[in-house]
Amino acid sequence: MLQILASALNAFPVACFLINSEHRVIHWNMACEVLTGVSARVIVGTKDQGKAFYACDRMVMADLVLDGAASNQVDALYHGKFRPSSTVPGTYEAEDFFPNFGKEGRWLYFTAARICDVHGTPIGAIETLQDVTARQQAEAALHLSNERFKALSWIDDLTQLYNSRRFHEVLDNEISRAARYAHPLSLMVFDIDYFKQINDTHGHQEGDRVLRLIAEQLRQWQREADHLFRFGGDEFAVILPETNAAAAHSAATRLVEAWRQFNGNGAGAATHGSTLSVGVTQLKADDTAETLVRRADQAAYEAKRLGRDRVIGA
Template sequence: MDECDIHDYVKASLSLEFESRQQYLDELRQQLDVLNDPTMHIRSDELIEQAREWYRIGHTIKGTAPILGLGRMGRVAALLAECWEWSYETRSLAGNELQGLFQDCYLASRPLLHELELEYEINCKELLLEQKQAPLKEALPSQLLGSRLLVVDDDRVLRSFLARKLRLEGYYVDVASNVEAAIKLLKENDYQLITLDLMMHPQSGYEIFEVLKEDPMIKWLPMLVLSGRNDMKDIVQCFRMGADDFVTKPFRYEELSARIQRMLLRHMEFALLAFNDPLTGIHNRRYFDLQLQVEVNRAQRYNESLTLVVIDIDFFKEVNDRHGHPAGDLVLQKFAHLLQSCLRKTDILARVGGEEFGVIMPGITDLEAEKTMNRILQRVRSEPIAKHDSFDHFITFSAGIASRSTSKSVQNWFQVADYALYKAKRTGRNRVVRTSSGMAQRNLSGLEPQAEEPRTILIADDDRMLRMMIADQFRKEPYKLLEAKDGETAYRILVEQQPDICILDCIMPGMSGFEVLERLRTEGTRAAKTQIMLLSGRSSDEDVHRGLVLGADAYMFKPFSLIDVEMKVNKMLSAVRKTGKIQL
């Protein structure tokens, strides 16, 4: 942002502040007129509702006025809201008691209302005379320009003020005045952050948390909660339900802006670590699996075509064996870059295994995808993919393509694409094969050798991050992965689903790994095929002996290498179960 841009920004920001204050004062005039209504204190049949109206107006002014620079008005409104807060208590009041309490609060509120009237008049005059220069604002970091935010607040003035200020900084901003409208927007658009007013009417902001938690498309969105109540119970509950930050009204806009920037930058850093492959720089399997469901939902909503491509570099092992892993890494990097440059911006590319890549192609048919992949294959054949130690590396690849079928699950769809890749490799590699769901299903069902039922691995550990890392280590193989965060859940899965392998932590909530083994042995409910590897943070011969006596097949101490875990599990899966214990 150059000097000219900064001055334009300051001018627009200053104009917006004046305009927002004028809009707010117009809104305030209407609220004060409601409180000055001479019939308000005599409608005895509606005393509770009248009291709540006083509280709602005081509460709204208290939260919004200071944000627009009207600090004294906010403090007076806070006293007004405090006076009528009893109207939201659950205890019931008798007629005479209610009427007396209302009359006392009404009399106590008259001086406060008079102060608000005076503040209103003073601020109207100051607004006409105010000519101060606003301080220069810092430019928005370039990586945040164009980020899309959703502002959810039932206060029209504050909602408009925040949206317009944020747009001036370079964000795209949508607004919603209630929970229902917010949920609709969340399902229609991609957002990078939400600001949420907690105290809305008729539904509270808590409703949004439930939607975020259940929807894989939006569960990772950063959320900043705004509230007019500095209540510790609200703060704790919001953080437990998934909020990333909590700001109490009134607040200074500069602070809110800084918090939003920091949240967005940290979320970008997290996404880079969690969803990107460090070698190639493209997305990883975790991101690919999440986005696959997102794109399926989108295609179903808009009735659009969606095509999946699975790509495998032919004879890649020979590159590593002949020229070493640095050469193999370079080939993977260059191939990923070539794919990215040949695909559309809307296509989603990920490294889903060692030398295997996946592409989600929205809005095109499998025939169009086949033409694209054949063009890329022709280019790969015609020139070296990389040069290492003066040696030109030529490669080819095999690809399987499948279009989305509304009658099939995401897992089945991936199997269909995987079958097409299998067919490409069986028929000579160096080719692209497109197959229909029906054809693949018939072949998988018996016309060609059927793939083995995927082995099932249960990962039982109360450390969520460790479960996720171990699961990622096995996603490149066709395993069915199950997870348990406590001993009771692990025991139930072992009995009901009988996995092939269980990676079982010794220390877990409810039941320890040792107690799970003991219960399985005592009740005789362990499946004959299930092999169990215990994990322990203690390097103790006594623990090892206890685990093996109780029926464990292998033992591993933390910290460990994920590659070692994979090797030992694969060895357990390939071993024929014997009466003795497998020594790994």
């Protein structure tokens, strides 16, 4: 019977090994030799199963289930990477990365279960292992692709700034963070004065050129923590974390002056002498994202009403 079992396990295409009640390896099938690079001749009769998988000698899953380890004991070695079997009590399955296999390591899915005699006394354990590296790599590539697609969906094609969809996500997060830590947060919104005339007189390609130049100036002007957005059309917004109303007003004034200077340094023809009307405001205790944006918008409208090319705080 034992010979039949050994032959069956050797013919089994899934890597597996058996240990006895003393934790000694009593069978190491051919698939396990291929997977680990360790021959049965070397390991059978030893307690070196841990060395075949890890850089140091340690217990493997089969050792744990043989000793009847509780979930918290298994968690100590396979934290967040294992789960109990839904069908056989005391049996576990896990998935983990093994850096010592091959040049770049391998991901293995493995299971372990106790073997008991007719009286229910544990006499050993079996562990099976499958190489799931290809699946893990495919899932990682898919996740990366999804993240890239998500990031692209946040970007305005023309200016390469974040778009309005991303604006609302970031603003909600920054409002929550500012409220949690009682830190200041300000918002700046602006548009280009008489932008419609640029489009009507010089064409949309010239209007697009001005928008790209504004985006370049914004990137040069911004601080590391600031978030830049194009809403659409000629409307832009900047979220300024850790910034109070006075500092936001000062930063906005520097932007308006930088755009004036840019025009004065020979770029006036490219920008068609355009100017900026800017509104700034600081988050208040009872603000929502909607009220904060509305107040900044109103300040920008007031800047236009008062003659444009200026900053108004609210």
